[in-house]
Amino acid sequence: MNGYKFSFWGIFGLAALVLTFVFTGCPSGDREDDVSPSDSAAAPAIITQPQGAVYFIGDTEIKDLSVSVKPMTDDDVFSYQWYSNTVAAKTGGTGIPGETRPTYTLSSNITAEVKTHYFYVVVTNTNSTRKNPVKTTTSAVATVNVQTEVQDTSNAAVTVNTDQRFQYVRGFGGNDIAFSHLPVSVPSDYETMFDTEKLGYNMVRIYVPTSEEYTDIEQIMNELVTNKTYPEINLSNFYENAKIVNKYGGYILASPWSPPARWKTNDSVEGGGHLKKANYEDWADYLRRYCEIMARNGAPIYAVSLQNEYTWVVSYEGCEYTYDVGRHGSAENRDYWKTPGIGHFTSNEPPVRGYGGGKALPFVKIMGGESHNEITPHDSALNDRVSRECIDVIGRHIYGTEGTSRYTYPLALNPKFYTNPEDPRFDAKEVWMTEHNINSGEGGYENDSTWNYVWPFLNEVDLTVRLNNESAFFWWVSKRFYGMIGDGKNGTTEGAILPRGYALSHYARFAKETGRVGVDISGTLANGASISASNVNQASFNSTENKASGGGTVKITAFVSFNRKDQSDWDDGSEWRRDRERTNKKITLDDITAISLVMYTPTNTGGSGGTDMGTIKIKLPDGFVIRNAEAMRSNASGQAKPETVPISRDRSEAYVTLPAGNILSVRFTKE
16 A cells, blocks of 8 residues: 555564464354364365255155255365254254265155154264364254145235345344443354344444544554453453354444544544544554454454544544535545545555455455435545545434435445446445434333334334345444343343344344345235325335334335355345446346345334235246245244245245234245
């Protein structure tokens, strides 16, 4: 990098990071922690998970269940044991005698009665050259559902329209910020949130600390994790928590609230000051070294932000970049990226390797700051070729009123520069909603952890995903009585999953790392009333109805999962965005492996009202043949309950019920 100041820690961090990626690999399933990579066998990396299926009574063509495993060394020797279970869990099953191969052939007798079966396999790697020679990995659960033919009694139809392509949806999660007034998240909380068979989140926003006294990020991070910054709380699990996110294939965003005090015009980390121009490069170096520190401690991150809410003057930690409302943009933010010596500071030599989605990345991605309410402060930077090249992701918060928080951002989503069409730097930028919170305020806080208050929360997710076409949703904060995990306050239990936690899990488990597509809705409601935009998929966001009461408009969204065997670029959504924006290419059935829908029928926060959709027929695209169908339902009677999805004999349609006050997510795997 031109003018980049190399440091001992920069060079040491790179070397340590190389070792990290050599020995870590991409996690798959439940893998045991290696005591020492050089002394232990590698936990088996399952490449292909066993796939369940739906059958009808009397079917005789039954597909095998199988796994494929990638060896790490020539000395790896794999063995297998298949298990059956009575519940959808990969523990507590019964070993199947003699089934010790990577492929398990089901008996045709399995279709003799209506029943749901669950199977999984434990893969063992024995490497006799290692001191600790044995490691195991448990596969995902394969569900085999046997059902009878179903009669079509539907009153409404939802047709998935893959010709309508919207944004790439990267994921869902929350904030875990190291402030003294917030509860501390421990590894067990992270396991609850990120385990793919629990809540299944894949996004977290963490803190880049600062200091009134120091400018050395090494010292500042050391004081944070050794509990000197906030002695009243224990932050010693800071790195360990991040490792758990990566273990489950998630994405970590790191955001600063302020640069060090001496680099600001007000000589304080508190709001009311700007970053001094003389320290622009120092701040880039600071953020780069933070990324190196995270990697060196085994917790590499996916993206780092320039600044939290850079147009908002606050009484706590903060820093402003001039925002000219009339000109729609922050010239100061734009000029920061154009300063010689900064550039794309994580990718210049030597690059700071990133990690996300379960794999190592060439460099940590850069978020060009996170705007408060208005998204237009990003205009100046994105309208400038040089500064736009430095920015990978756009961050925004949806505080404020409807007119400013509901806004699809075409300047980010539609590429402006086409000099090199194959260069993703000039492609569309993902927009992430990285922070928002609504709660009932003093005297009503106890409401926020109750079931009926999931509806205003879910309407925020719908605003982000369906109306704003944004790629990620982060709630403020993950662990809090108004969040996803209880903190022991206002009637919640420490570490317990809250209704909002289960609600977000519907999106996290069924819609993360997908491309959003269209839905066409026809028919009637359960009471015979016509379906219209006023009662299903309302086209606008009514601030009072949606935030305060939950509203009664049904929300239905659809997503496709990609075929990644031949198009590895689709893993990060770049091909999805590039084809949609530049060639308007229609996806084919060869491009996708599954289709998911997330549907909910909100009531008001008092529990009354809402819309009964009755029985819905889900119509999949022509040629899509259902191999397997899975669903999860949440309502006042119980959350995250799996259920069977009846499908048509020709495997092109499915039938679900959606009464008022329900969340239902379904996924159809293609034959």
